Amino acid sequence: MKRQLSTKDWELLSSYLDDELNPREKARVEALLSAQPEYKEALNGLRRTKMILHRTPVRKVPHNFTLTAADVQPIKAPRWLPTMQWSSAVAALVAVFLFAYQLVPGFSGALTTASQKAADTEEPSAELAAPMAAAQGVVAATPEVIYWGGPPEPGAIANGLGGGGGGGDCSNAGPLCGRGGAGSPPLGVDLAPTEMPFPQPPIPNSLPDLQVQPTESARSVAERPVTGTGPILGVRPDEQRGQKLAESTTADAAAVERESLPATRPGQILLYAGAGLLIVAIGLMVTAILIKRKMQG
Amino acid sequence: MDETELIHEAIQGDLTAFNRLVLTYQEMAFNLAYRMLNDDDAAEDATQTAFISAYKNLRSYRGGSFRAWVMRMVTNTCYDELRRRHRRPTVPLEPLSVEDDEEIESPSWLADDSASPEDQVENKELEKAITHCIQGLPEDFRAVVVMIDVQGLDYAEVSDATGKPLGTIKSRLARARLRLRDCLSGFRELIPSFFRLGEEVI
Numbered sequence: 001m002k003r004q005l006s007t008k009d010w011e012l013l014s015s016y017l018d019d020e021l022n023p024r025e026k027a028r029v030e031a032l033l034s035a036q037p038e039y040k041e042a043l044n045g046l047r048r049t050k051m052i053l054h055r056t057p058v059r060k061v062p063h064n065f066t067l068t069a070a071d072v073q074p075i076k077a078p079r080w081l082p083t084m085q086w087s088s089a090v091a092a093l094v095a096v097f098l099f100a101y102q103l104v105p106g107f108s109g110a111l112t113t114a115s116q117k118a119a120d121t122e123e124p125s126a127e128l129a130a131p132m133a134a135a136q137g138v139v140a141a142t143p144e145v146i147y148w149g150g151p152p153e154p155g156a157i158a159n160g161l162g163g164g165g166g167g168g169d170c171s172n173a174g175p176l177c178g179r180g181g182a183g184s185p186p187l188g189v190d191l192a193p194t195e196m197p198f199p200q201p202p203i204p205n206s207l208p209d210l211q212v213q214p215t216e217s218a219r220s221v222a223e224r225p226v227t228g229t230g231p232i233l234g235v236r237p238d239e240q241r242g243q244k245l246a247e248s249t250t251a252d253a254a255a256v257e258r259e260s261l262p263a264t265r266p267g268q269i270l271l272y273a274g275a276g277l278l279i280v281a282i283g284l285m286v287t288a289i290l291i292k293r294k295m296q297g
Numbered sequence: 298m299d300e301t302e303l304i305h306e307a308i309q310g311d312l313t314a315f316n317r318l319v320l321t322y323q324e325m326a327f328n329l330a331y332r333m334l335n336d337d338d339a340a341e342d343a344t345q346t347a348f349i350s351a352y353k354n355l356r357s358y359r360g361g362s363f364r365a366w367v368m369r370m371v372t373n374t375c376y377d378e379l380r381r382r383h384r385r386p387t388v389p390l391e392p393l394s395v396e397d398d399e400e401i402e403s404p405s406w407l408a409d410d411s412a413s414p415e416d417q418v419e420n421k422e423l424e425k426a427i428t429h430c431i432q433g434l435p436e437d438f439r440a441v442v443v444m445i446d447v448q449g450l451d452y453a454e455v456s457d458a459t460g461k462p463l464g465t466i467k468s469r470l471a472r473a474r475l476r477l478r479d480c481l482s483g484f485r486e487l488i489p490s491f492f493r494l495g496e497e498v499i
Binding site: 007018 | 312315316319320323324326327328331337341344345348349352353420423424427442445446447449452467468470471472474475477478481488
């Protein structure tokens with residue numbers, strides 16, 4: 001039975017034919033050639049092929065391939081090629097900067113903090129200016145008014161007696177409704193929560209309404225004109241009385257939304273600009289490389 | 298002036314010295330290009346391009362066999378052309394008549410004036426058979442077998458020319474020879490004297 005030669009066997013025989021084997025491999029191949037007739041047959045086939053290929057007719061050259069000075073003259077690079085390469089690098093750098101500014105929180109945060117710090121340095125001077133103006137007798141703008149519960153009914157101002165929390169809807173309320181704040185500190189700051197944390201013992205309806213007479217000191221405080229810039233809790237300016245709080249809340253929310261919108265748009269524009277610059281940079285770079293390769297031939 | 302001096306002068310920018318090297322290796326370069334591309338015009342262009350490239354890159358020559366270095370330029374140029382063909386394949390123009398066909402297959406500059414008419418016929422058949430079989434090989438095998446068996450370079454030179462290790466060269470050569478053996482045996486009737494010659498030697 002004839003043995004099939006492996007690829008390695010063919011490689012050994014081919015190299016043996018060209019005398020490219022080391023002595024150990026050569027001895028091994030010669031042993032196989034003397035023992036196995038199929039190896040000898042295979043070697044003869046390779047040798048015949050090599051001889052035929054060696055007799056391949058040589059084609060004469062159609063002309064001499066000697067070079068002239070014009071053939072090897074270096075092609076002059078266009079003047080704008082270096083500019084294109086630098087533009088590509090600059091565009092890439094700017095694009096990276098823009099992406100980093102938008103995408104890396106620490107990077108953009110650092111820049112934002114820095115800008116905020118710059119703005120904050122101006123704010124204390126304004127804060128300092130207010131007391132100075134107050135000291136000079138200048139009347140500031142109308143102070144901010146914050147309400148707890150619903151809007152107070154006309155004439156239901158606590159007059160500094162702690163009645164600020166009792167002006168809400170009293171349809172389902174107990175007898176304390178409208179009387180909250182009795183015994184509260186002056187200036188009408190009602191710090192009681194709107195909901196009781198624990199169940200309260202019922203108070204009989206037959207209890208008489210508590211009437212607290214304003215003291216002299218409280219009366220003098222209430223009669224003072226409202227000045228300063230800080231918020232006054234529980235007291236609403238006259239012109240705003242009777243208005244619905246919901247309307248003002250909706251208006252405030254809309255104002256907040258309007259203010260927040262422009263803040264996101266520059267970010268998106270920067271992101272798009274970065275992407276555009278990156279595309280331009282890649283385009284310029286590829287073009288410059290292609291031109292350079294073409295020039296080098 | 299020997300080859301080393303010519304190379305040195307050429308590196309210094311002496312175009313005349315380089316052209317003397319061109320005259321030495323142009324036939325080998327053109328034949329390698331023709332066997333790789335199987336087209337006279339393409340082989341001509343590739344040879345010219347390879348010599349221009351060789352002159353421009355002479356400084357990258359680091360000694361060793363100069364003909365292997367030149368063959369490397371030719372091989373690389375041929376691979377570029379083959380890649381271009383793969384990207385944009387073209388249909389070769391058909392000869393207009395039988396005479397034209399004959400002229401393409403047997404150009405005047407190929408004919409050996411000293412050979413007898415019988416030898417010329419057999420040479421033509423051999424040329425056809427070898428061209429057919431070599432073109433049937435993968436491109437990497439083709440370059441190796443042409444450089445070693447047709448042009449007589451040694452393994453080390455082919456390794457330099459192709460940039461492949463010696464083991465790869467041995468393997469590619471063995472497989473190329475095996476395929477060519479099978480292919481050429483189909484032409485035994487057309488080129489009997491060449492097969493007889495091989496048997497006599499064995």
